[in-house]
Amino acid sequence: MDWASILYLGVTFGLFAVFALIVVRTYNKKSKDRNESAKYRMLDDD
Amino acid sequence: MEKPSYNTDIVRSFVTWSLVWGLVAVLVGVIVSLQMVNPDLNFGPYLTFGRLRPIHTNAGIYGWGVGTIFATFLFMVQRLCKQPLWSDKLAKFQLWFFNATIIASAVTLLLGYTTSKEYHEMEWPIDVMVVILWVAFAINIIMTIIKRKDEQMYISLWYMMAALIGVAILYLVNAAAVPASLFKSYSAYAGTNDANVHWWFGHNAVAMALTAPPLAMFYYFLPKSTGVPIYSHRLSIIAFWSLIFMYLWTGAHHLLWTPVPDWIQTLAMAFSVMLIAPSWGSVINGYLSMNGQWHQMKENYLVKFLILGITFYGLQTLQGPMQSIRSFSAFIHYTDWVPAHIHMGTMGWVSMISFASIYFLAPRIYGREIYSIPLANLHFWLALIGQLIWSISLWVAGVLQAGMWNAMNDDGSLTYTFMETMVEMYPYWWARVIGGAIYFAGILIFVYNLYMTVRKKETIPSTTAEGRA
Numbered sequence: 001m002d003w004a005s006i007l008y009l010g011v012t013f014g015l016f017a018v019f020a021l022i023v024v025r026t027y028n029k030k031s032k033d034r035n036e037s038a039k040y041r042m043l044d045d046d
Numbered sequence: 047m048e049k050p051s052y053n054t055d056i057v058r059s060f061v062t063w064s065l066v067w068g069l070v071a072v073l074v075g076v077i078v079s080l081q082m083v084n085p086d087l088n089f090g091p092y093l094t095f096g097r098l099r100p101i102h103t104n105a106g107i108y109g110w111g112v113g114t115i116f117a118t119f120l121f122m123v124q125r126l127c128k129q130p131l132w133s134d135k136l137a138k139f140q141l142w143f144f145n146a147t148i149i150a151s152a153v154t155l156l157l158g159y160t161t162s163k164e165y166h167e168m169e170w171p172i173d174v175m176v177v178i179l180w181v182a183f184a185i186n187i188i189m190t191i192i193k194r195k196d197e198q199m200y201i202s203l204w205y206m207m208a209a210l211i212g213v214a215i216l217y218l219v220n221a222a223a224v225p226a227s228l229f230k231s232y233s234a235y236a237g238t239n240d241a242n243v244h245w246w247f248g249h250n251a252v253a254m255a256l257t258a259p260p261l262a263m264f265y266y267f268l269p270k271s272t273g274v275p276i277y278s279h280r281l282s283i284i285a286f287w288s289l290i291f292m293y294l295w296t297g298a299h300h301l302l303w304t305p306v307p308d309w310i311q312t313l314a315m316a317f318s319v320m321l322i323a324p325s326w327g328s329v330i331n332g333y334l335s336m337n338g339q340w341h342q343m344k345e346n347y348l349v350k351f352l353i354l355g356i357t358f359y360g361l362q363t364l365q366g367p368m369q370s371i372r373s374f375s376a377f378i379h380y381t382d383w384v385p386a387h388i389h390m391g392t393m394g395w396v397s398m399i400s401f402a403s404i405y406f407l408a409p410r411i412y413g414r415e416i417y418s419i420p421l422a423n424l425h426f427w428l429a430l431i432g433q434l435i436w437s438i439s440l441w442v443a444g445v446l447q448a449g450m451w452n453a454m455n456d457d458g459s460l461t462y463t464f465m466e467t468m469v470e471m472y473p474y475w476w477a478r479v480i481g482g483a484i485y486f487a488g489i490l491i492f493v494y495n496l497y498m499t500v501r502k503k504e505t506i507p508s509t510t511a512e513g514r515a
Contacts, residue, residue, distance in 0.1 A: 015291060019287060019288065019291050022283075022284070022287050023284055023287075026280050026283050026284055027280060027284075032280070034198060035198075035279060035280050035283070036278070036279045036280060037198055037279075038196070038198045038199065038200040038201070038279055039200070039201075039269070039275040039276050039279040040275055041196060041198075041200070042125075042126060042200045042202075042266070042269065042270075042275075043269060043270070043273070043274075043275060046052075046125045046410075
């Protein structure tokens with residue numbers, strides 16, 4: 001495997017890891033209320 | 047707490063100009079569809095199909111689509127951030143520079159100056175204008191977001207930022223060219239690289255100009271219209287990030303069966319199919335947001351536009367991945383199936399959401415209740431019926447065309463000549479003219495309704511009107 005392939009693979013796994021972290025952080029039970037709060041606040045009277 | 051003083055004048059101005067360019071786009075669309083059934087309607091050299099077709103697409107995407115994006119983003123960002131615009135002067139400059147850019151585009155395209163890159167036909171001086179325009183817009187929105195009071199950003203703001211950054215990157219990379227004269231340039235890329243970069247731009251212009259902004263509008267105007275929050279903000283965040291991670295890899299599905307390397311085509315095909323998940327994440331979130339509120343489909347004309355809009359988005363994001371599969375693409379590519387697909391996206395998804403957004407804005411920017419809700423409902427039905435006639439007739443035409451092109455005799459020769467396949471298209475092309483004319487009639491009613499709203503004498507004290515029907 002050449003360096004270019006290793007780099008492609010690294011970027012692919014890196015991006016997947018970032019996405020997985022976003023999913024875990026978003027669906028973390030401890031921060032549920034915080035992550036859902038914006039949908040209520042946007043309904044405030046303008 | 048004292049409410050910030052929001053700039054609604056600029057929103058009103060952008061709504062007006064987006065309507066002007068929307069009318070031009072659809073009218074020219076009807077004219078070019080007539081030119082397809084009656085070539086005698088080509089009046090050379092300026093009013094031929096070849097010159098009018100890019101006017102139709104560019105006025106639609108950049109005049110109507112981006113004009114509405116400017117109006118709605120400038121409205122939403124102030125309210126979601128509870129801040130006035132960072133710079134009113136910059137927004138004013140953006141308004142006039144926007145119109146100057148669109149006019150310059152239309153004039154140069156009519157004169158025949160073109161890069162010949164679909165959806166990016168304008169020559170390099172106009173590219174420079176587009177970049178200045180977008181930078182002015184992006185600075186104003188991003189600076190307003192930075193000044194916001196709440197740390198947690200609503201999903202619409204995420205989509206707005208993605209559109210700002212995404213369009214900038216796509217446009218700059220695809221616009222790279224070597225100018226040869228004032229109105230002639232040569233692409234910085236050659237051969238298959240040029241095609242690959244161009245369709246990376248082309249498909250992601252759909253993502254960043256015609257998907258992310260309407261989603262920002264949908265997530266804002268649906269709950270504002272129904273009065274209840276979206277089903278899940280967390281689902282919207284996951285759908286957003288998966289859309290961002292996946293979309294940029296899909297452009298090469300426009301180049302299946304071409305000299306572009308096979309692995310790039312396969313990558314684009316795989317990511318296109320995967321893209322169903324984030325797209326339907328938003329569709330399902332929209333439908334579940336209507337739990338207990340489905341009666342509003344009957345009572346609230348805004349909800350009709352919004353829910354039909356997201357439904358067309360759902361249909362498009364199933365059809366698109368299907369078309370990106372090699373075997374199916376081999377059958378329908380280059381047929382009339384493809385414009386049917388894009389028009390269900392533009393006339394069904396993007397425009398339905400844009401109509402709803404502008405109807406929602408009307409009482410708030412004009413200070414008057416909408417002139418006629420029955421006319422708004424009539425507009426809805428004309429838009430829906432016109433769009434369905436347009437798309438369904440060309441789906442059928444596309445399958446017929448593909449079938450005839452692929453038909454072979456026992457000795458391996460083609461059963462039909464190309465001209466025979468063209469003659470078979472006439473009834474479907476007439477149906478397209480009729481569908482387009484119905485859709486245009488709906489837009490005329492839309493504009494009339496807004497015009498009469500502006501002319502109404504009675505004003506409303508506060509901008510709290512909902513779209514009850």
